Amino acid sequence: FMRESDGHPPVIFALASGLSRAAIAVMRLSGVGSGRIVESLCGRLPAPRRASLRGLWRRDGAEPVLLDRALVLWFPGPDSYTGEDSAELHLHAGPAVINAVADTLVALGARPAEPGEFSRRAFTHGRMDLMQAEGIADLIDAETEAQRRQALAQVDGAQSRLYQQWADRLRVLLAHQEALIDFPDEELPPEVEQRLVDGLQELHATMQASLLEGAGAERLRRGLVFAIVGAPNVGKSSLLNALAGRDAAIVSPRAGTTRDAIETRIVLGDVPVTLVDTAGLRDTDDEIEAEGVRRSLFHVKQADCVVHVFTGSQAPPRLEGDGLLVCNKIDLHDAPEGAIGISVLTHAGMDVLRDVLAAHARALTAGQAQAPFTRARHRAAIEETVHHIGRALGMDWPEMRGEEMRLAMRALGRLTGAVDVEALLDTVFGQFCIGK
Ligand code: GDP
Numbered sequence: 001f002m003r004e005s006d007g008h009p010p011v012i013f014a015l016a017s018g019l020s021r022a023a024i025a026v027m028r029l030s031g032v033g034s035g036r037i038v039e040s041l042c043g044r045l046p047a048p049r050r051a052s053l054r055g056l057w058r059r060d061g062a063e064p065v066l067l068d069r070a071l072v073l074w075f076p077g078p079d080s081y082t083g084e085d086s087a088e089l090h091l092h093a094g095p096a097v098i099n100a101v102a103d104t105l106v107a108l109g110a111r112p113a114e115p116g117e118f119s120r121r122a123f124t125h126g127r128m129d130l131m132q133a134e135g136i137a138d139l140i141d142a143e144t145e146a147q148r149r150q151a152l153a154q155v156d157g158a159q160s161r162l163y164q165q166w167a168d169r170l171r172v173l174l175a176h177q178e179a180l181i182d183f184p185d186e187e188l189p190p191e192v193e194q195r196l197v198d199g200l201q202e203l204h205a206t207m208q209a210s211l212l213e214g215a216g217a218e219r220l221r222r223g224l225v226f227a228i229v230g231a232p233n234v235g236k237s238s239l240l241n242a243l244a245g246r247d248a249a250i251v252s253p254r255a256g257t258t259r260d261a262i263e264t265r266i267v268l269g270d271v272p273v274t275l276v277d278t279a280g281l282r283d284t285d286d287e288i289e290a291e292g293v294r295r296s297l298f299h300v301k302q303a304d305c306v307v308h309v310f311t312g313s314q315a316p317p318r319l320e321g322d323g324l325l326v327c328n329k330i331d332l333h334d335a336p337e338g339a340i341g342i343s344v345l346t347h348a349g350m351d352v353l354r355d356v357l358a359a360h361a362r363a364l365t366a367g368q369a370q371a372p373f374t375r376a377r378h379r380a381a382i383e384e385t386v387h388h389i390g391r392a393l394g395m396d397w398p399e400m401r402g403e404e405m406r407l408a409m410r411a412l413g414r415l416t417g418a419v420d421v422e423a424l425l426d427t428v429f430g431q432f433c434i435g436k
């Protein structure tokens with residue numbers, strides 16, 4: 001039996017295929033010692049990267065036991081996903097088969113992988129940077145075509161290349177900065193300092209602009225939240241159900257029925273949108289209903305768009321910030337000017353409303369063809385870089401300016417995982433699911 005082989009991290013394994021019922025389950029293993037495990041299971045190693053049909057055997061009892069007949073693929077390192085010796089076993093997807101093979105892998109010294117561990121090893125072995133690793137996680141989570149395109153661009157290194165350009169510019173400026181410190185004024189042409197400041201200013205402006213351009217991409221990655229608000233009984237729950245195409249919320253003629261927020265996820269304009277049906281916003285003596293109202297206000301604050309529903313028998317609510325006015329029950333009363341009139345009951349106006357919501361979703365997630373970033377983590381690192389460049393520009397002493405530029409460099413390096421790696425890895429890869 002092998003255990004953790006001489007200083008190398010142990011061989012890890014996990015199902016790489018989804019957990020839903022399927023014909024084939026892909027079990028993936030990686031690490032020094034994968035080869036010996038595959039040999040123990042199925043005899044000699046298959047030719048690299050070629051699928052071979054093999055019997056998988058457990059051999060630690062009196063008699064060898066056949067576990068499954070499976071396609072076996074062998075990926076010798078370093079040209080594998082993780083950079084290590086790896087293999088894939090394409091098993092028949094029954095739970096008993098999967099369990100028997102997993103037990104045998106453990107008996108052979110492998111252990112189940114932690115979330116994101118395959119990708120983390122790929123990162124450690126220089127097969128991808130952090131941005132690309134996160135892109136792979138996003139590609140697996142992508143629900144819509146727009147999200148798929150965005151994630152794939154990230155896997156292909158769109159942002160990594162952009163950050164590399166920024167880092168290169170900063171490095172050149174830093175070299176000029178060092179020259180300013182090392183050489184007395186007389187020996188350097190006077191324009192060196194001016195060019196340095198100009199260069200910093202330009203980079204500062206470019207990165208600051210990217211913060212605005214990336215906001216839409218970040219929203220596209222996480223999906224949007226649209227809150228449906230309005231007085232009790234105007235038809236909020238009915239509207240949510242109609243948009244979702246199913247009964248997610250309770251519809252009742254009694255006011256104050258929806259006490260807690262009900263969420264449902266739909267796709268609008270190729271963007272995943274969580275619709276939140278909030279409890280009616282009104283003063284109430286009922287404790288539970290009051291709690292619902294408090295939560296509604298919380299959702300309204302978090303929402304990317306607030307859909308205010310009212311009926312023609314009431315005065316339209318005043319719009320604050322980004323929102324839509326929707327007048328329901330136009331089968332009973334006409335909609336006032338400036339509101340989108342609908343009747344959930346008769347479906348009147350519903351197509352128009354769907355189009356308006358989809359346009360809203362698209363506008364909120366629109367941005368540059370190449371998103372400069374897609375996550376809060378990226379935004380924070382870019383903001384920090386911009387902050388330090390800004391401070392460098394405010395410094396009169398060259399020594400202090402250099403220090404700020406180095407801090408900017410460091411924040412930028414965190415984006416791709418070039419610096420400060422250890423602190424980051426748990427956070428980044430911990431969000432992955434197992435088998436990635
Ligand atoms: P909420 O309290 O705002 O969530 O309102 P509900 O969705 O529970 O609806 C309250 C009542 O209004 C229910 O009896 C619905 O059937 C009714 N209702 C919803 N939409 C319409 C509509 O377009 N026309 C009419 N006449 N009644 C509606």
Ligand code: ZN
Pocket residue numbers: 236237238249250251252257258277
């Ligand atoms: Zn309701």
